Amino acid sequence: AQSVSQHNHHVILSEAASLELGCNYSYGGTVNLFWYVQYPGQHLQLLLKYFSGDPLVKGIKGFEAEFIKSKFSFNLRKPSVQWSDTAEYFCAVNTNAGKSTFGDGTTLTVKP
Amino acid sequence: GAGVSQSPSNKVTEKGKDVELRCDPISGHTALYWYRQRLGQGLEFLIYFQGNSAPDKSGLPSDRFSAERTGESVSTLTIQRTQQEDSAVYLCASSLARVGEAFFGQGTRLTVV
Numbered sequence: 426a427q428s429v430s431q432h433n434h435h436v437i438l439s440e441a442a443s444l445e446l447g448c449n450y451s452y453g454g455t456v457n458l459f460w461y462v463q464y465p466g467q468h469l470q471l472l473l474k475y476f477s478g479d480p481l482v483k484g485i486k487g488f489e490a491e492f493i494k495s496k497f498s499f500n501l502r503k504p505s506v507q508w509s510d511t512a513e514y515f516c517a518v519n520t521n522a523g524k525s526t527f528g529d530g531t532t533l534t535v536k537p
Numbered sequence: 538g539a540g541v542s543q544s545p546s547n548k549v550t551e552k553g554k555d556v557e558l559r560c561d562p563i564s565g566h567t568a569l570y571w572y573r574q575r576l577g578q579g580l581e582f583l584i585y586f587q588g589n590s591a592p593d594k595s596g597l598p599s600d601r602f603s604a605e606r607t608g609e610s611v612s613t614l615t616i617q618r619t620q621q622e623d624s625a626v627y628l629c630a631s632s633l634a635r636v637g638e639a640f641f642g643q644g645t646r647l648t649v650v
Contacts, residue, residue: 431579459638468540469628469641515580517639524593525570525630525639529579 427452429518431528438506439536446501446531448516458499459517459525460490469515475499486510508537539563541642543629549648550619558614558645562631569612570639571604572628580628586612619649 432447450456460472473484480492490501499516516528542561550556562569571583582596586606597603601619606612616623626646630639 461639461641468643469630471638474638524582524585526582527572527580 427456427518427520427524427526429516429526429528431514431516431531433531434529435532435534437534437536440508441505442535444501444503444506444510444533446514446516446533448499448501448528449497450499450516450518450526451497452518452520454520457519458490458492459519460484460488460499460501461515461517461527462512463515463530464512472501472514506533506535508535511535541629541631541640543627543642543645545645546643547646547648549650552621552649553618555615555617556619556647558616558627558647560612560614560629560631560642562610562612562629563633563640565609566631566633566640567609568632568637568639569606570630570632571612571614572630573625574628574644575625583614583627616647619647621649623647624649 428451430449458475461469462472463469472488473482473490475482475492483489488503490499492499511534513530513532515530517525519525544559569586573581584604585593589606589608601617604614626644628644630641632639
């Protein structure tokens with residue numbers, strides 16, 4: 426069965442600091458990978474996704490993620506965070522079986 | 538509609554009562570998911586529909602939970618004889634293709650007292 430592990434439950438950063446949130450998955454076959462974000466009081470929404478091709482994908486608001494197949498990882502990065510990036514971030518894996526599996530989420534707090 | 542719609546947005550119910558939660562997916566989306574999110578925890582998969590069939594019900598926590606979907610439209614999640622541990626936000630998501638991006642509703646916050 427597929428599973429997703431997010432290593433950090435709560436990250437606290439100051440504005441302009443660099444961000445990297447870890448995500449590892451376990452599944453032996455082809456996967457599609459996603460990062461979703463939930464801002465306070467809002468819906469979960471897609472941040473970025475990887476289906477195939479260039480393993481470095483860019484999303485909205487300056488976020489990017491790199492798929493490293495050999496490490497089963499899809500870490501999320503941003504060079505310089507802003508206070509408005511305070512949110513909960515979820516990594517997700519989807520396989521051809523159709524089911525999406527989410528990690529437990531990482532709460533990011535950015536101090537102004 | 539423009540997005541995934543869930544109703545009610547909030548529900549307070551007494552322990553032992555049955556509740557029904559509704560999800561209206563984006564028109565044309567064949568895949569529909571139900572998740573549960575307890576306070577301070579991640580997303581817990583409940584059930585996945587492809588059309589009106591449910592190839593994966595493995596996440597339903599007990600036989601008190603059931604879900605159905607009419608065609609490629611509305612889905613209802615029913616919880617019978619609610620317990621306090623059922624208190625959570627129940628999220629619905631739909632996607633255009635089986636492996637596509639999931640669009641989430643705002644959730645139904647269920648409180649069992």
